[in-house]
Amino acid sequence: MERTEKALRIWNAGVEAVGGYAATKAVLGDIEKPDQILAVGKPAASMALAALEHFGTVPTLVVTKDDHAGDLPDHVQVIEASHPVPDARSLEGGRALRESVEGLSTDAHLLLLVSGGASSLAEDLVPGKTLDDLAQLNKQLLSQGLDITAMNAQRRKLSRIKGGGLLSHFAGRKATVLAISDVPGDDLNVIGSGIGVLPVTRDFEATAQIVASNAHARAAAARQAEAEGARVIANEEALHDDYQAVATALGPRLRDMPTGVMVLGGEPTVVLPETPGRGGRNQALALALAKEIAGAKGLTVIVGGTDGTDGPTQAAGGIVDGTTWGDDAEQALRDADSGSFLEKARALLVTGPTGTNVMDLLVAIRD
Numbered sequence: 542m543e544r545t546e547k548a549l550r551i552w553n554a555g556v557e558a559v560g561g562y563a564a565t566k567a568v569l570g571d572i573e574k575p576d577q578i579l580a581v582g583k584p585a586a587s588m589a590l591a592a593l594e595h596f597g598t599v600p601t602l603v604v605t606k607d608d609h610a611g612d613l614p615d616h617v618q619v620i621e622a623s624h625p626v627p628d629a630r631s632l633e634g635g636r637a638l639r640e641s642v643e644g645l646s647t648d649a650h651l652l653l654l655v656s657g658g659a660s661s662l663a664e665d666l667v668p669g670k671t672l673d674d675l676a677q678l679n680k681q682l683l684s685q686g687l688d689i690t691a692m693n694a695q696r697r698k699l700s701r702i703k704g705g706g707l708l709s710h711f712a713g714r715k716a717t718v719l720a721i722s723d724v725p726g727d728d729l730n731v732i733g734s735g736i737g738v739l740p741v742t743r744d745f746e747a748t749a750q751i752v753a754s755n756a757h758a759r760a761a762a763a764r765q766a767e768a769e770g771a772r773v774i775a776n777e778e779a780l781h782d783d784y785q786a787v788a789t790a791l792g793p794r795l796r797d798m799p800t801g802v803m804v805l806g807g808e809p810t811v812v813l814p815e816t817p818g819r820g821g822r823n824q825a826l827a828l829a830l831a832k833e834i835a836g837a838k839g840l841t842v843i844v845g846g847t848d849g850t851d852g853p854t855q856a857a858g859g860i861v862d863g864t865t866w867g868d869d870a871e872q873a874l875r876d877a878d879s880g881s882f883l884e885k886a887r888a889l890l891v892t893g894p895t896g897t898n899v900m901d902l903l904v905a906i907r908d
Contacts, residue, residue, distance in 0.1 A: 544841050545860060548906045551765045551802060552843045553892075555904075558761030559847065561587030561656065561896045564753035565719060569595045572717055575652035577645055579638055580604070581663050582656030582733060583624070583848045584721055586611040587896035589654060593617070599652075602641050604634035604663045606850075609894045622662045625853065626679045629672055635665035635702050638736075642710045649713035657723025657848065657898035659733025660693055665701040675699060686783055686812035689724050693734040704730070705738035711745060718749040723848075723898045725781055725807070727751045755806040755899045758847060762804045762904060771906065772801035780807030780901055784826040792833030795840065795905055803905040811877065818878025821852025823901055827859025827888070828870060828879040837863035842905045845890040848898035852880075858890040858901070859883045 557563075561584030569592060578601040580589040585605040593601060593614060601617045603610065606624045613619060620637060622630035645651060664675060678699065682692040697704040708716055718739065724731040729749055730738055739747045755778060763773045775794075780787055787809045794803070811822045827844045834840055845851065845858025859879070865888050873882035883889045 544839070544906055544908050547769055548841050548843050548904050551762050551769065551804070551906070552845065552902060552904045554765035555758040555762030555804070555902050556847050556895050556897060559721070559753035559758045559897045559899050561721060562591045564721060564897070565591035565654065566595065568719060568750060568752050572652070573650060575599055575717065576649040577641060578602070578652045578654065579641055580654035581634070581638060581659045581736060582721070583609055583658035583894070583898045584656045584896050585654060586613055588656065588719070588721070589613065589617065592652060592654065602637055604638060606658055606662060611896070624658050624661045625683055627661045627664055627672070627675050631662055631664050632666065632672060634663040638663055638707060639665050639702055639710055642707060645711065645713045647712055647714065650715040650717070651711060651713055653708070653716060653718045653737055655718060655733050655737035656721040657732065659736045660696050660703070663702065663736065666699055667701055670699050684813040686810040688781065688810055689808060690731050693731050696734045700734065703734035703736050705735055705740050707736050708738070709740045713745055715746040718747070719752050720749065721897060721899060722751050722754040723900050725778070727754050753897060753899055755902070758899050758902055759804045759806050762902065766802040766804065773804065774798065774801040775803040775805065777805050778807050779805045780809050780903060782809060784809040784811050784822055784829055787826060788829035788833055791830060795830065795834050795842065796837055798840065798905065798907045800907050803903070805903040806900055808900040813877050818873070818876045818881055819854055820877055820880035821846070821854055823851040823858030824854070824856060824879040824883055824889070825874065825877065827861050828874055828882060831861035831865035832870065834861070834863050835866040840905065840907045842903065843890060844901065844903040845892070846901050847895060849892040849895040854880050855891065856880060856889045857892045859888050860890050861888055
């Protein structure tokens, strides 16, 4: 369908504009060659690749999600770990990051590349805490419908490397932090639970910079919409609430939407039942919006995680219109099994890993 294809082009333009490779490459011109590169998060491999192509061979450690390593040079040490619930490899990754920082000389320049997902992918626990404690905390946080700021505040309490802990072990000359933001307000204290935060008191030169964010993605999507000849009706960070509340608020806006495009960003939350089905916050929101726009003509909505994954699934989100809602949809929402329903309806958004992570992106188009 032409409308759906146009919506996908707009959504993809937003994601591609904040790709880890492109966003990192764009800011490297004024940065001196580092002695060590550390990259952690879902887009860590794409960020590291940009740095290595710019600087040449540099000792590099990448800690990322399973199947997100991409094509990195052979000399790069890669540790893949679990997301959104950490595993033993997460502890290996966190320990390797800390030991790499501790091993640098006093004249070293460290390039630290930070992105979303680091909270789960890398951890070095405070004494007395175990992997079981960490996994239990993450499962609890994920089920409670908390936003990312609240979750990461709790995660930092168990960590030796979050909240500025990692760079507190740095005794070198200079640290440069480049971050892709997956949090509201682009707060470095929240991204990856603050794994890239600069210590308050330090004896080294330091800079920190946000290289990509949800606002950048929305702006690129809006530009693509205009290039497609569509009027941009809204460009807002408006998805920060429980997914049902977001759907209820957006429903009237979508049903009454004139011809044009809405571009919305943020990160909805979901409270999970004790035994959830298959899906994630974007699939849940997509299905809830399908209910709101049931029967609407000429309207398509795409909502997905910009990293290409949504919860513990292979889908990024959903693509819905006035015909998507149907039998068993209400039960699927109650069971947190939106992914199963959307798959049967052929309404899943599947992109694979995108090399970035700037929260979620919604594109609605009416013709």
